[in-house]
Structure formats: C-alpha cells, structure tokens
Amino acid sequence: MAHKTEFLYLSEKDTIEAGVLNAEKCIDNAEEVFTLLSKGDYLMGGSNHNSHGLGLVFPKESPFPNMPVAGPDRRFVAMPAYLGGRFDVCGNKWYGSNAENPKKGLPRSVLTVTLNDKDTGEPLAFMSANLLSAARTGAVPGVAARHLARKDSEVITVLGCGQINRSCLRSIATQLPNLKKVICYDIFEAAAKKFLDWEKQELGIDGEVILDLEAAVKEADVITVAASRLKPLYVKDEWMKEGVTVLITGPMQTDDSFWMRSKLIYDNVRLHEAYVQEAVESGDIAGYYKGVIGGPIYTLIDAGKMPPLANSTSIGEVILGEKPGRQNDFERVTFVACGMATFDVGLGYDLYKTAVENGIGTMLTLWDDPYQK
Amino acid sequence: MAHKTEFLYLSEKDTIEAGVLNAEKCIDNAEEVFTLLSKGDYLMGGSNHNSHGLGLVFPKESPFPNMPVAGPDRRFVAMPAYLGGRFDVCGNKWYGSNAENPKKGLPRSVLTVTLNDKDTGEPLAFMSANLLSAARTGAVPGVAARHLARKDSEVITVLGCGQINRSCLRSIATQLPNLKKVICYDIFEAAAKKFLDWEKQELGIDGEVILDLEAAVKEADVITVAASRLKPLYVKDEWMKEGVTVLITGPMQTDDSFWMRSKLIYDNVRLHEAYVQEAVESGDIAGYYKGVIGGPIYTLIDAGKMPPLANSTSIGEVILGEKPGRQNDFERVTFVACGMATFDVGLGYDLYKTAVENGIGTMLTLWDDPYQK
Numbered sequence: 001m002a003h004k005t006e007f008l009y010l011s012e013k014d015t016i017e018a019g020v021l022n023a024e025k026c027i028d029n030a031e032e033v034f035t036l037l038s039k040g041d042y043l044m045g046g047s048n049h050n051s052h053g054l055g056l057v058f059p060k061e062s063p064f065p066n067m068p069v070a071g072p073d074r075r076f077v078a079m080p081a082y083l084g085g086r087f088d089v090c091g092n093k094w095y096g097s098n099a100e101n102p103k104k105g106l107p108r109s110v111l112t113v114t115l116n117d118k119d120t121g122e123p124l125a126f127m128s129a130n131l132l133s134a135a136r137t138g139a140v141p142g143v144a145a146r147h148l149a150r151k152d153s154e155v156i157t158v159l160g161c162g163q164i165n166r167s168c169l170r171s172i173a174t175q176l177p178n179l180k181k182v183i184c185y186d187i188f189e190a191a192a193k194k195f196l197d198w199e200k201q202e203l204g205i206d207g208e209v210i211l212d213l214e215a216a217v218k219e220a221d222v223i224t225v226a227a228s229r230l231k232p233l234y235v236k237d238e239w240m241k242e243g244v245t246v247l248i249t250g251p252m253q254t255d256d257s258f259w260m261r262s263k264l265i266y267d268n269v270r271l272h273e274a275y276v277q278e279a280v281e282s283g284d285i286a287g288y289y290k291g292v293i294g295g296p297i298y299t300l301i302d303a304g305k306m307p308p309l310a311n312s313t314s315i316g317e318v319i320l321g322e323k324p325g326r327q328n329d330f331e332r333v334t335f336v337a338c339g340m341a342t343f344d345v346g347l348g349y350d351l352y353k354t355a356v357e358n359g360i361g362t363m364l365t366l367w368d369d370p371y372q373k
Numbered sequence: 374m375a376h377k378t379e380f381l382y383l384s385e386k387d388t389i390e391a392g393v394l395n396a397e398k399c400i401d402n403a404e405e406v407f408t409l410l411s412k413g414d415y416l417m418g419g420s421n422h423n424s425h426g427l428g429l430v431f432p433k434e435s436p437f438p439n440m441p442v443a444g445p446d447r448r449f450v451a452m453p454a455y456l457g458g459r460f461d462v463c464g465n466k467w468y469g470s471n472a473e474n475p476k477k478g479l480p481r482s483v484l485t486v487t488l489n490d491k492d493t494g495e496p497l498a499f500m501s502a503n504l505l506s507a508a509r510t511g512a513v514p515g516v517a518a519r520h521l522a523r524k525d526s527e528v529i530t531v532l533g534c535g536q537i538n539r540s541c542l543r544s545i546a547t548q549l550p551n552l553k554k555v556i557c558y559d560i561f562e563a564a565a566k567k568f569l570d571w572e573k574q575e576l577g578i579d580g581e582v583i584l585d586l587e588a589a590v591k592e593a594d595v596i597t598v599a600a601s602r603l604k605p606l607y608v609k610d611e612w613m614k615e616g617v618t619v620l621i622t623g624p625m626q627t628d629d630s631f632w633m634r635s636k637l638i639y640d641n642v643r644l645h646e647a648y649v650q651e652a653v654e655s656g657d658i659a660g661y662y663k664g665v666i667g668g669p670i671y672t673l674i675d676a677g678k679m680p681p682l683a684n685s686t687s688i689g690e691v692i693l694g695e696k697p698g699r700q701n702d703f704e705r706v707t708f709v710a711c712g713m714a715t716f717d718v719g720l721g722y723d724l725y726k727t728a729v730e731n732g733i734g735t736m737l738t739l740w741d742d743p744y745q746k
Contacts, residue, residue, distance in 0.1 A: 003478035009382070012740040041437045045427040045451070047655065054418040054427035056453050056463065064414045066461045068491050076494065078418070078451035078465050080429050088439045090429065092451050094465045094487055096494020105376035107743050110494035114467055114485065118441050121449065121469020121483035126499055128739050163745050281654045282420065364735065366501050367385040370480050372536050 002369035009362040010127035010355055017360045018351040020131045023138065023171045026347060027146065030139035031319060033083065033346040037268045038316020041084030042342045050274035053079035053093075053341065072099035073108055073229070079341035082118060083349070091115040091345035093129060107163065109133075113348045123366065125352040129344060132351065136343035138167025140267060141224055141247035144335035145175040147318050148265060148325050149245040153221035154180045159213075159235070160227030160250060161186035161195035166202075168224045168249055173203050176222065182207035185216035187231060214239045226250040237261075245326075246334040251293050259297055259334075260306055265325060267337040269314045272298070275338070276309065293338050375742035382735040383500035383728055390733045391724040393504040396511065396544045399720060400519065403512035404692060406456065406719040410641045411689020414457030415715045423647035426452035426466075426714065445472035446481055446602070452714035455491060456722070464488040464718035466502060480536065482506075486721045496739065498725040502717060505724065509716035511540025513640060514597055514620035517708035518548040520691050521638060521698050522618040526594035527553045532586075532608070533600030533623060534559035534568035539575075541597045541622055546576050549595065555580035558589035560604060587612045599623040610634075618699075619707040624666050632670055632707075633679055638698060640710040642687045645671070648711070649682065666711050 010018065019025055036042055045051035055077040058070045068074060079093040095111035102108060111129035116122060153176050158165050161184050173179055182199050184207060186192040192209040199207055210216040217223060217239045223246045227233050232251040237258035240246070246262070266272055272294050279288035279298070289295030300306040315335065318325035326333050355361045383391065392398055409415050418424035428450040431441045441447060452466040468484035475481060484502035489495060526549050531538050534557050546552055555572050557580060559565040565582040572580055583589040590596055590608055595618045600606050605624040610631035613619070619635070639645055645667050652661035652671070662668030673679040688708065691698035699706050728734045 001478055005479075005483070009737055011738055012744055016744065039437075041440065043429050043431070043440070045429060047430050049430065049432070051427060054424060054451060054453060056416050056418060056455055057420050057422065058416070059422070064412075064457050066491075067414065067416070067457050068455065076453055076455075076463050076465075076489070078427060078453045078467070080427060080449055080451045080467070082429055082441065082449075084437050084440055090449050090469060092449075092465075092467045094451070094453070094467070094489075096463060096489050096491075098492060098494060101493055102746055104493060105374055105743070105746060106378075106493055106495070107746050110378070110489075110496070110739075112487065112496060112499075114487075116449070116467075116469050116483075118439075118469075119471060120474055120477060120479055121471060122479070123483070123485055126485075130740075131744055134745065166745070362737065364382055365384055366483075367503075370478070371385055371389065371504055372507065372539070373475055373478060373480050 004368050005122045005366040006363050007123040007366060008125045008352060008355060009364050010125060010351065010360065012128040012131060014355060014361045015128055015131050015351055018354040020135050020351055023142065023174050026135045026139040027142040027171055027174065029347050029350050030136060030343055031143045032085065033343055034143060034316040035319055036083060036085045037342060038314050038320055043082040044341055045080050048274045048277060050270045052338065053077045073097045079344065081341035081345045083342050083345045087346055087349045088118060089115055089345060089349050090118045091348060093133065093341050093344040113344050115345065115348055115352055127348060127351065129348065132347055133344060134163060134167040136347045137164055137249060137339060138171035140337045140343065141168050141249055141335065142171030142175055144247050144315060145172040145222065147315065148333045148335055149176060149222050150243055150329055152178050154178050155183065155219050156222040156224065157183040157185060157217050157220035158195065159185050159223060159225045159233055161191040162226065164226040164249060165224055166198065168226055169199065170202065172222065172224055172247065173205065179205055181205065183216050183220065184209045185211065185213060220244060222247065224249065225252045240332065242330050242332065244332050248293060248334065248336045253296065256300060256305065259300055262332045262334040264297065265313050265315050265318060265333065265335050267315060268340060269309050269312050271338060271340060273309050294336055297336065377741050378495045378739040379736050380496040380739060381498045381725060381728060382737050383498060383724065383733065385501040385504060387728060387734045388501055388504050388724055391727040393508050393724055396515065396547050399508045399512040400515040400544055400547065402720050402723050403509060403716055404516045405458065406716050407516060407689040408692055409456060409458045410715060411687050411693055416455040417714055418453050421647050421650060423643045425711065426450045446470045452717065454714035454718045456715050456718045460719055460722045461491060462488055462718060462722050463491045464721060466506065466714050466717040486717050488718065488721055488725055500721060500724065502721065505720055506717060507536060507540040509720045510537055510622060510712060511544035513710045513716065514541050514622055514708065515544030515548055517620050517688060518545040518595065520688065521706045521708055522549060522595050523616055523702055525551050526618065527551050528556065528592050529595040529597065530556040530558060530590050530593035531568065532558050532596060532598045532606055534564040535599065537599040537622060538597055539571065541599055542572060543575065545595065545597060545620065546578065552578055554578065556589050556593065557582045558584065558586060593617060595620065597622065598625045613705065615703050615705065617705050621666060621707060621709045626669065629673060629678065632673055635705045635707040637670065638686050638688050638691060638706065638708050640688060641713060642682050642685050644711060644713060646682050667709055
C-alpha cells in the first residue's frame, strides 16, 4: 500500500496570516510551554535532555580563503526538541546569523523550523521562523511580566533597541495595564530614536530616548534587557528601584550585590544546570560562562555566594502555584531567560494547526510512496 | 530596497530526476568530499568542529504517556556542517528513525536536508534526503573500493541485507570490474533472499544466499558490513581470506587479532578523535564505545595494543597520494566509516545545482522582503 507523505510549507507571510504577530496568543502559548517545562514533559538535545543546540563554530582564522571565520553574531545552530502536552511533536530550529546581514537588507538571523511526527519522523511542516522566533523570544518575558511584574508598573525601560526588544516590548506591554511611558536606551542614539518612533506608532505609548544609562533605569518599574551580546551593559545595583522587575533576554552586567539580593526566577532551571555541565565539560569554565547570559550568576553560585541551581525557581513552578513569585511590592524580581527550542516547537505547532484549519500555506509532497522502504 | 529570498524544494522524485541514483556520480562526489576532509576544508558541529550531530535521546521510561521512549533505532538527530572547496555552503541534515516505520509502509528513517548560504544563512534548498543519505552512505565504501580493493576481486559478501547495503553494493559494484558473485548473508533468511532477488535484477550479477556466517565470508574478496546496530555480527579473524577488503558501514564484532593485523583506513581520523573525546566527556567510556562503530578499535588503542588515532590514515590522504593505501595483494585492508553531514551537504549541493540547471523542483518564497530587518 502506498504511503504518501505531505507537509505544509509556511512562508513568512503565511506565518503572519496564521497569527504570529498576535502577542497575547503567543504569550498564552509560551505560558503553556513553561508549565510543560516545569513538569518535565519535553526533551531537548543530548544525554542531559537540555542542550540548547549544536552550532557550527567558525574558527578565528582559516587557511581556506572561503571558509567563514568568527565574526560578530556569526554562527549556525541546530536546535532540536520534543514538546509534550497537547503538542506532542518533535521539531528542529535551524538558523544562520551574521551581523553583516542588515547591510544586505536582511535580518541578522535567517531561521527556519521543521516540525515532525514524533513516531515516524515524517515532516509535518517547514516554515520561515524569523517572526516565530522573535515572537516566542518576546513572549517569554511577556509571561514573566504577567506573573512577576507589579500590576501598577507605569514606566518600562528598554535596554537595547533592536529587533528582539521590539518583540519583548510588544509582548510585555500587553501585560502591564497601567503602562504610561517607554524609555529607550541604546549605545547608538539613532537606534534608540528609531525604536521610540516604532513604539509610538505600534503601541501608542508615550516615551523618550535617554542616553544616560543611570537616568534611563532609575525611574523604571520594569526593565527589559536585550542588548547586543557584543557590548553588554553595566547597570549598577544602586541605580535600580526597589520593586523593580528586570526581564533579562540578553546579557547584562551588574554588581554582585544585585544578583544576590534580587529574587531570581529562571525560565527553566534544568537548562541552566545543563549550561553549567557544558561549561565543566568544555574545560574552560570561566571562558564558557562569558558566553552565556547566566554566567555571572553561575560564578556566584560556584563561589557559594548564591544558593545552588537545584534550589532555584523556574517560572513554570510560579505559574503552577508550586513556588512563590513576587510576594510584595518592594522586592526586586529578576527573570533570566536563555531561549529554548521547545518554544519554537510550541509556537510553530500552533501556527501550523491554525494554518491547516484556515487553508494557509503550500502543501508539498515528500513522496507519493517512498522509493525504498 | 526589497530583499526577496527564494529557495528550491526537492521532493524524493525530484532528487531522482537530479541524479541521486547515479552511483558513479555519487562516488565522484564523495571522493571529492574526502579530499576536502583530509585537507581540513570543512566544519561540523561543536567546538571540536567534528561532532557527528545532536540527537534527541528518548528516555527508557517516562511518566508522560505520550512521550516517546527508547526503542529500536528510535532517535531524532540534527547534523550541521560547512563544506568548502567548490561547494562552499552550509547545511543541516535532520531525521527521525523508528524500527516500527516499515510496518506503516515507511522507511526506517525519514530525512531532510536544508542547504544555506554560508554568509547570510538564507536557505538555498530544502529536500527529501532519504535517497540522498542512502546514496552518500553507499558512495563512501564505493570510494574505498575504488582505492583499496584488489581490482581482481570476484566475490563480494554482503553482511546485512537491508537498505544501506543495497546502496553500498550498488556503489561498490561499479568499482569492481571483475565482480562475478554476490553472497548474501542476513540473520533473517527472507531478507537475504529478497536482497539476492533485488541484486540480480538491479545489477545482474550471479549470487547466492549463504546463512552460515563462516561459509559466507570465507571466499569473499570484499566484505561490506551494514548489519543492524541491534545485532552486530561476530566474524572470526580466521574466517577471512588474506587480501580481503572489509568495508565497514555498520557495527561488526571480530577478534582483536583482526583489528590489530589489518591495515585500517578511516573515513576521517578527526571524526574518530571527536568520538573518543565525547566518550571521555560522557563519563562512561565503555558504554559510549558500545554505541559507535569504532568502539572495539578505540578500546584496543586505549589499551596500547594499536597505534593512536593521530598516527592513523584517512582515506582522503590515500586519494591525495599522501599516505599509502593497499600496498600488495596479500594484506587485509579494513575501511571504517561512520557517516558525516559533510557528505549530505556535498551531495545535496550537487543535486541542488543539477536541479537548478534543469528546472527540477519547486521554487518557494521565504519572503518578498523580510518583515523585520
């Protein structure tokens, strides 16, 4: 009997039609994924089930003139995952990044996601994943804002005015009913101004550009950090308000005292344990820590200055009511997220289902019947 | 200025039209890839540039009823690579396997390959990769037969009568001008008979089924090993002829004396060094070795009974004339291959180029202009 295999192709435009720009829906999706992470109903790569992904590491120099060499944001990464619950599907995100891309009219990263039947491995969908990835990245601090930020927060400061913080702000703003002001900070004034213009048009909230970092953060009720990996910001502990909520999506440097006195909530403690394990295996713990968002925290934990990861809280536990999140208006709460393929698979799956239900996308035939069985 | 991104989709049928079943062309392609591997003009995953890939490891048991659990050939793997030379392209193979698939009329593994611009990360092609992967897997021992087998070889023994050995035999046979007989061995008689029928029809060479392993290998000039990972064969040293060429694509067990007295040629010594490194990092060297084809060899090397990998020979060095291959008709030469994403990228690229030149496949639009830059 012939076994025909078809799958759905979704262009970027198709993913928009399927709802990828609907921030509230993407937050609901990410919240559901967080509860599955917390329960353990997922798998990522490797024997620890929590590898972030496998990248092509470009060498600093090469005897081969065509071989790509290390450069700003220059990498390719494959990120496989299985996600359980009602998703119950496998998938892989695969992307290439290059800081030179914008000069060519391209986004810094070009991403695709493949979804596969968990049992047979047959592809279900292949899709453009730039907006998907941005949406899930933004939705993660959106979930954190829903559960951790003071509901009376009026001022949000955006540290790093790039595409990632656009997604973050679009998402976080839906969770802050009293938001009155957006402060835009970037090391490049033009980027901050462009962000402010976009924000006013897209969200219609008042705002201003502040180029002095201390002034930019000191009145913030919420801070969203997604600055470039290349130039992480140093935000002094004393600059930040009591009761502030700091949502960390990109690297941030601060005083040890900030990490030690803030209530830290992780996206998924197991992921951070895997990072520490990979750091140990790499043979250069300090070097590895420099490359990951949680590095400064792991350093303090290793030094015995903060409680071990095993005793820490994942946001999924807060969502499920198993551990406390914010407990009063005065404590400072910091949320640290690193990006997991499970979110790409989760949101990709919902886009795929919406597309199937609404006839969006292009159905493609892998084979009418496999040539070899 | 708008930056439109398009890529080519190739179904399995399209890859046939583009030449994936042309064994001689696939061998030429693999030979070229081997020379690039030998020169070092490639990258695979990880900081050692030689990771085989990153897999989803299914747990032995799970509290979640839907989560896949470990089972025969049950895995998903992402295999990224950059390949230099005239290819100069990045790509990723992604597949899911399940020994239950044939019951559903599907091949054991379902594979796709994505090719990407090395600089921008834009997809160039997305293709069905079952035949591609089979062809490159078969082409590898084909290259080895071209350079290592006695040209007067008349008898080939096929150990393991599955899809992989079909590709291997189709490929190896093109390199043995005096081939007169194919001996088919499998632990399942029906599989061996089916293979013999296929071989007679496809290649038109005389053959027979021999179910006694000793009898099957003792008259062989060339042996191709691609038996199931689940039940590796034990082939005694004393059964094999002087001058035999053993082409190992799947695990084989034999006496230590065989490994120690055979001239061993590897597909790529660096890959095997990476396997050993990963075994050390896993914390369970013996357990890790059990899961990889080279395990019995690495064990002998670790025990000081065989020379270290660093002093060993890759077939690329033989092709380039840098190190000797077979030097007389009496020595036994064994070739060990493990599968590398570079071959998928190399062959995928040539299929893609052929498809573009001949108007094969379906052009798809990723975006007319990226929504976010």
